[in-house]
Amino acid sequence: MKPALNPLLGRLAAYLQEKANAQRETAARSGKPLYDFGIGDPREPTPEFIRKALREAVSEVSQYPSISGMPALRRAVAAYLSRRFSLSLNPDTEILPCAGAKEALFHLPMIALNPARPLCWYPDPAYPVYERAILFAQGTARTYPLKAERAFLSDLDAISPEQWRQTSIWFDCYPHNPTGAGAPRSHHERLLSLAREHGFVVVCDEPYVDLYVGPPPHSALQIGSRENLIAIHSLSKRSGMTGYRSGFIAGDPALIATLREARANFGVASQGFVQAAAIAAWNDDAHVEERRKVFADKRAVLLAHLRKLGLAVGGDGAFYLWVRVPPGFTSDSYAARLAEANILVVAGNSFGPSGEGFIRLAMVPTLSDCKAAVEAWPV
C-alpha cells in the first residue's frame, strides 16, 4: 500500500518557476535566440565586493548558524533602515535574518495563524507563496482583488467588520509583484489601524522597495507604531543575490520575539558566509543605485516599444512591466503568440484570476537582449 500523502499537493497547480523552466527548455531546443522575461531572476553579476565577502568568510570549521543571526548582520540591517527610511530599529529586538523572503513568508502562517480566526488574505494577482503558505498551514485563504481602475490598490472597505474579526493574517505587497504598483502611505495607515483594532498580523512583503524609477517608495515600517506589523525584505532583487538566500524580518518586537522562538523549530538562518556577504550588501547603497539605472534603461527600451504597439502598461515599481494584452487576445493566447517568437513572458492569470487580460515581463534579459526582443516582437 502506498502512503496517502498530503492531498493539498495534488490540488495545487505546478509552481510558477517550474512551469517557466519547462517552457524555457522547450524554447531553447528551437536553437533560435531566446528572450526570457519569465521569472524575476536577473542576469547581472552579483557585485564583486559581495562575492569577495562570501569567499573570505568560508571558515575552516562549520557550525550551525543561530536563529538570530550574527549581531553584525542585524546592526547592518538597522543601519540600512536608518539610511534608507530614517528609521531607528533595535537590532536585537526588532530585526531577525531569514534565508530569503520566500522562506520567511512560507513559515509565517504556521506561527501567526490562530485556528479560531482562520481567515488569511492575500492579493489577486500575487506572488504565489502567500496562498501556498496559508494552505499548508491549514488557514482559510481569501483573496482581495487588485484592479487597474483602483491603481491596483486593495479596497479595505470591501471587508466587513465580521471578516476582520475572523482574520489572522493580511499579506500585503507594495511595490507589487506582478503589477509594479505602489501604495500611498494612507493605505498602510488604514491597514495598520484595522490590524490594531481587530487584532491581526499585517505582513508587508517589500523585496522591491529599493527598485524604483520615480520617488523612493516608503516602507510600512515608517507608518507610526509597528504594533502587529511584520515587514519582510530581501537581498535577492536589491543586490542581485537570488542564489544567496538572504533577507530580514523586522517589526513589532513582540512578534519578532515569538518568531525567534518558533523559527528555531525549523532552523532556517542563512549560512555564516552568506551572512557575511549580506553584511557587505546591506552596508552599501552604491551598487543598488547602479542596478536601478540598469533596470531603468531596460524599462525605457521596452516601454517605448509597448507604447508604440498601443499596449497599456501599469506600475513603475519593482522590475516588472504589467502589460494589457491587445484586443482579441487572452493572457494565455498572447503569451503563446510571443512564445512563438521565443519571447517568454508569464500570462497574468497565472498570478490569479484578476490577472486575466495582462502579461508580466520581468526585465531580466540584458539591455542588448531587450533591444533584440523588441525587434523580434510579433505585430
Ligand SMILES: Cc1ncc(COP(=O)(O)O)c(C=O)c1O
Ligand atoms: C513579492 C515577492 N516576495 C518574495 C519573493 C521571494 O524573494 P526571495 O528571493 O528573497 O525569497 C519574491 C520573488 O520573486 C517576490 O516577488
